[in-house]
Amino acid sequence: MSVTVRIPTPLRNLTDGAETVAGDGQTVAAVLSDICARHDGLKERLFDESGAIRRFVNIYLNSEDIRFENGPDTPVNDGDEVSIIPAIAGG
Amino acid sequence: MAEQNVYFKGLKCRECAKSFPADVLYVCDECFGPLEVDYDYDAIGKVLSRNTIESRQPNMWRYRELLPIAGSVTVGEHVGYTPLVKADRLAEALGVREVWVKNDTVNYPTLSFKDRVVSVALSRAREFGFTTVGCASTGNLANSVAANAASAGLKAYVLIPSDLEIGKVLGSFVFGATVVGINGTYDNVNRLVSEVAGQHGWAMVNVNMRPYYAEGSKTMGFEIAEQLGWQLPDAVVSPMAGGSLICKIDKAFKELVKLGLVEEKTSAIYGAQAKGCNPIIDMVKSESDWIKPVRTPDTIVKSLAIGDPADGIYAAATMRNTGGWGEDPTDEETVAGIRLLAETTGIFAETAGGVTVAATKRLVNSGKLDADSSVVLCITGNGLKTKEAIAGEFREISHIEPTLDEFNAYLDELKNQEEVALHVSHSTNSHATA
Numbered sequence: 001m002s003v004t005v006r007i008p009t010p011l012r013n014l015t016d017g018a019e020t021v022a023g024d025g026q027t028v029a030a031v032l033s034d035i036c037a038r039h040d041g042l043k044e045r046l047f048d049e050s051g052a053i054r055r056f057v058n059i060y061l062n063s064e065d066i067r068f069e070n071g072p073d074t075p076v077n078d079g080d081e082v083s084i085i086p087a088i089a090g091g
Numbered sequence: 092m093a094e095q096n097v098y099f100k101g102l103k104c105r106e107c108a109k110s111f112p113a114d115v116l117y118v119c120d121e122c123f124g125p126l127e128v129d130y131d132y133d134a135i136g137k138v139l140s141r142n143t144i145e146s147r148q149p150n151m152w153r154y155r156e157l158l159p160i161a162g163s164v165t166v167g168e169h170v171g172y173t174p175l176v177k178a179d180r181l182a183e184a185l186g187v188r189e190v191w192v193k194n195d196t197v198n199y200p201t202l203s204f205k206d207r208v209v210s211v212a213l214s215r216a217r218e219f220g221f222t223t224v225g226c227a228s229t230g231n232l233a234n235s236v237a238a239n240a241a242s243a244g245l246k247a248y249v250l251i252p253s254d255l256e257i258g259k260v261l262g263s264f265v266f267g268a269t270v271v272g273i274n275g276t277y278d279n280v281n282r283l284v285s286e287v288a289g290q291h292g293w294a295m296v297n298v299n300m301r302p303y304y305a306e307g308s309k310t311m312g313f314e315i316a317e318q319l320g321w322q323l324p325d326a327v328v329s330p331m332a333g334g335s336l337i338c339k340i341d342k343a344f345k346e347l348v349k350l351g352l353v354e355e356k357t358s359a360i361y362g363a364q365a366k367g368c369n370p371i372i373d374m375v376k377s378e379s380d381w382i383k384p385v386r387t388p389d390t391i392v393k394s395l396a397i398g399d400p401a402d403g404i405y406a407a408a409t410m411r412n413t414g415g416w417g418e419d420p421t422d423e424e425t426v427a428g429i430r431l432l433a434e435t436t437g438i439f440a441e442t443a444g445g446v447t448v449a450a451t452k453r454l455v456n457s458g459k460l461d462a463d464s465s466v467v468l469c470i471t472g473n474g475l476k477t478k479e480a481i482a483g484e485f486r487e488i489s490h491i492e493p494t495l496d497e498f499n500a501y502l503d504e505l506k507n508q509e510e511v512a513l514h515v516s517h518s519t520n521s522h523a524t525a
Contacts, residue, residue, distance in 0.1 A: 086123040
């Protein structure tokens with residue numbers, strides 16, 4: 001599946017300034033792994049040592065928080081948009 | 092006055108441990124984790140003793156070496172050191188050996204534990220030179236920011252969900268703060284406030300002041316230990332909204348152990364949320380690794396209605412690592428909890444207190460909390476702010492003429508009603524056990 005991934009401002013230095021990059025995969029996790037393979041330094045920022053998405057990185061699939069879906073295993077479709085959004089402190 | 096010693100070295104990421112200066116920072120630029128204050132415990136250990144603490148004024152600043160401000164306390168110097176009340180009748184009702192109530196319903200000046208965090212946040216904000224402050228709040232925090240800002244001559248903007256209890260709205264408005272009601276949930280308000288902090292450069296206490304702000308909650312833990320005669324309780328039950336408080340109580344206990352001020356012991360930390368907004372309890376009960384946010388909280392316990400709690404994963408870890416657990420009582424149980432606390436201790440708690448009492452009851456009944464323990468209930472807010480929650484529980488008061496005859500006739504009438512009620516409850520009980 002070919003999807004668009006939106007990169008947040010603090011990570012754009014790793015995508016040559018690009019706000020979006022193209023990714024490929026069957027699930028959200030696979031898409032993120034795919035873009036990490038093609039942009040040096042991104043993997044360390046998004047994934048922890050165990051390979052899980054960092055706990056304060058929220059991922060949205062077409063404006064829906066994937067925690068409301070099936071987490072990183074949520075399947076994606078062609079043309080979907082995945083957004084990487086740092087968690088918001090507060091409360 | 093002599094220059095104050097500074098006992099914190101900077102900030103540190105709670106996730107990846109990257110170090111940062113003690114500046115207006117709150118998110119790690121590496122992994123997006125939250126930042127936490129990094130203390131110099133060796134230096135603190137050299138100056139802080141039980142005697143030193145006991146010689147100081149009865150307020151939360153008696154533990155000032157363990158709080159992250161660099162100079163003098165400029166906001167909230169009278170906050171804290173609320174009573175720790177031994178509650179024998181409540182213990183009996185709950186079926187626990189010993190119950191203590193940490194009574195922050197009478198915290199100064201705005202009758203909730205939030206004065207603790209705000210005192211630190213605003214004192215620190217002034218050190219950074221801020222003159223405008225604010226917050227995202229479910230009510231108590233807004234009240235505290237508004238009042239403490241007023242006393243310090245700071246301008247305050249408090250943003251709240253538009254459907255809060257009238258007591259909580261008035262309790263911000265009266266201090267001259269700009270109160271903005273937002274159409275949406277707390278999580279919507281929070282997101283907006285983080286954008287406001289970025290664009291306007293204000294000190295939003297629970298966003299860009301958060302590493303400093305959150306430390307104020309530790310004082311509840313310090314006080315509990317000191318008031319128990321410098322020992323840690325077997326268990327603590329605390330309400331959870333964002334989840335920060337139970338983490339900081341646990342941290343406070345560990346700091347006291349590290350500094351040799353109390354004997355080493357693991358207090359089991361239990362968390363309480365309302366059934367209608369229970370993301371952290373759900374994470375614990377389902378043994379999940381991540382928080383599933385509650386999109387639309389549905390509970391009378393508005394002060395705890397945070398669907399995407401910032402410290403949720405840490406709160407869950409605190410419960411797991413200390414041998415605690417969590418419970419999420421219904422609104423009906425919460426109202427019963429408010430009444431039970433009031434009728435057995437004389438303490439009128441807000442809905443979050445009702446949740447805490449009701450959760451304790453569940454925990455004891457299920458055996459998750461050992462009945463043979465000494466338990467501290469953290470009662471964090473005052474019932475006069477959430478009167479709506481129990482208004483429906485009571486009949487209108489009776490009106491009589493000012494004569495002794497009428498009063499005695501009224502007493503007879505009451506006695507009859509009680510007998511009827513007793514009879515009904517007896518027959519109900521015999522049905523139940525039949």
